[in-house]
Amino acid sequence: MSDLIHGGDLISASAQYGIPVEEWLDLSTGINPVPYPVPQISEHCFQQLPYQSAEFKSAVKNYYGAEGVAANGTQQIIELLPSVLPSVSQELPILLPDCGYQEHRYSWQQHGRAINYYPATDQKAAEQCIQECIEQQLNTGVAMHLLLINPNNPTGIRFSPKQIYRWAEQMQQGAYLIVDEAFIDLSPEQSVLSDYDRFEQLGNILVLRSFGKFFGLAGIRLGFAFANQQILQQLQTELGPWAVNGPAQAVAIAAFNDAKWQAEARQKIRQNAQATLELWQPLLRTFNAELLSCDGLFLTVKLDAEKAKQIYQFLAEQGILIRLVLDDEFNCDLSADKAQSDSKNCLLRSGLVDTQNADPCEKLKRVISELLLTLE
Incomplete structure (x- = not known):
């Protein structure tokens, strides 16, 4: 921790x-x-082991437009990413925003990864730095993961899905583009999941989504990852069968279906x-x-x-x-x-x-x- x-x-x-x-x-x-007003929760949610119900999975897909892996908050997934992302080398460095949610940096540091930074307080400078780093990878053949916090917390800069897809297309084999969309719910059309066919076709984008911020229920501790099936299976194995408690599932079902x-x-x-x-x-x-x-x-x-x-x-x-x-x-x-x-x-x-x-x-x-x- x-x-x-x-x-x-x-x-x-x-x-x-x-x-x-x-x-x-x-x-x-x-x-x-x-x-979100917490609904009345059945006592069974507290008594039974919290296997993820079909109703819960359906509500998740209804809201996000995709099937993902649920966890006890995205923090739990962030801690696992350096160890579950496959690559041509398990020592791939990562490019992070110099201002952003600190746990991303901390997690990669804990795994001994080399970290580079792009400026996150200036939109044009950020885009230019990211593009230059990607082009350098193309020229040298050396891969590097990339993290985007979209929109960035705390600086507010954001990248369009079109730009993110373009960068993903240029990434070296084995490298992943991670998009933390914890604050995207205000404009879900700006999520890379909004064009799920392209997201699925590219296969090298991993999206994080947070439940607690938009719905105002941080104590629920619920977050999701969306990626290719190989990554999802690895994450699910690491998280185990009971990563989301029963009451959290009940609240999420109601909230996700309440358009x-x-x-x-x-x-x-x-x-x-x-x-x-x-x-x-x-x-x-x-x-x-x-x-x-x-x-x-x-x-x-x-x-x-x-x-x-x-x-x-x-x-x-x-x-x-x-x-x-x-x-x-x-x-x-x-x-x-x-x-x-x-x-x-x-x-x-x-x-x-x-x-x-x-x-x-x-x-x-x-x-x-x-x-x-x-x-x-």
């Missing part, structure tokens, strides 16, 4: 700042603040994203922050590191937890002008507030106003 600190760790925040867990406003994750709720949730998330941005705007203008992402389940800004730490600390002391992303945490230099400035930039990421819940909105608005008053 990794010792990396993730968003949502209210227990550590409570211990550090002396504020009870139940009194925090947690904006440190990208989880839908309006979760009405899904459509309404996408609309609410967009509304909540806009409302959250409006609450943050006075502070962002004051600190001259650069907005990187604001149209999904989180908003991310880039700003001076010392200012970001000041914001983070002030909010935490008032019981609001956000995500502070320092440049050394993600193997990248976020400075605006590395040649001419000694100042360091970093990222701040905030989850969404629910506009239908007045208390969190008022708390965030009040604390931001109090912080602004300290600057006068």
Whole structure:
């Protein structure tokens, strides 16, 4: 298990700042603040061994358009990928985003793999670097896996399915293109699974999908992998027969089949994203922050590191937890002008507030106003 600190760790925040867990406003994750309403669950789901039912598998295929392997969250799959991906050499390196979900990097490091990085805060720079690395592989014949977090958490950059297919076509034999689509549910047409025939034909793309973020039920611990049959069989063998508990399957069946709720949730998330941005705007203008992402389940800004730490600390002391992303945490230099400035930039990421819940909105608005008053 990794010792990396993730968003949502209210227990550590409570211990550090002396504020009870139940009194925090947690904006440190990208989880839908309006979760799917958990249905009544049959007692059999708790009593029987959780073999994956035909109803569960049908609901998965109905929602994702493909049959995959289910696990106790995508984290469980991420930890297995370096050991289950077949290759001409089991020591293939991997190309990762320099800003992104840290457990990907940690998993490949644990397996002793060489890691290269592409810039993930600039769309054009990312595409150019990835293309150059792929062309270098073509010229040298040396294969390398590639990971895309699409859209990227926390920077928000994203790649079109057309671009991803193009890169997959150019990959060396034995190399895989991994696409982490944990936040793609807001625009499922942008998933590489949306053209399943091409996905299946290429055979060298592996897609990760997360249940907890869009449906707002992270505690369910449910995630999926979609790949060719060889990879799926290897993953299933490693995961064993009871990778998804019975209650999780029951909730997922209801959620995946509820198209009405899904459509309404996408609309609410967009509304909540806009409302959250409006609450943050006075502070962002004051600190001259650069907005990187604001149209999904989180908003991310880039700003001076010392200012970001000041914001983070002030909010935490008032019981609001956000995500502070320092440049050394993600193997990248976020400075605006590395040649001419000694100042360091970093990222701040905030989850969404629910506009239908007045208390969190008022708390965030009040604390931001109090912080602004300290600057006068």
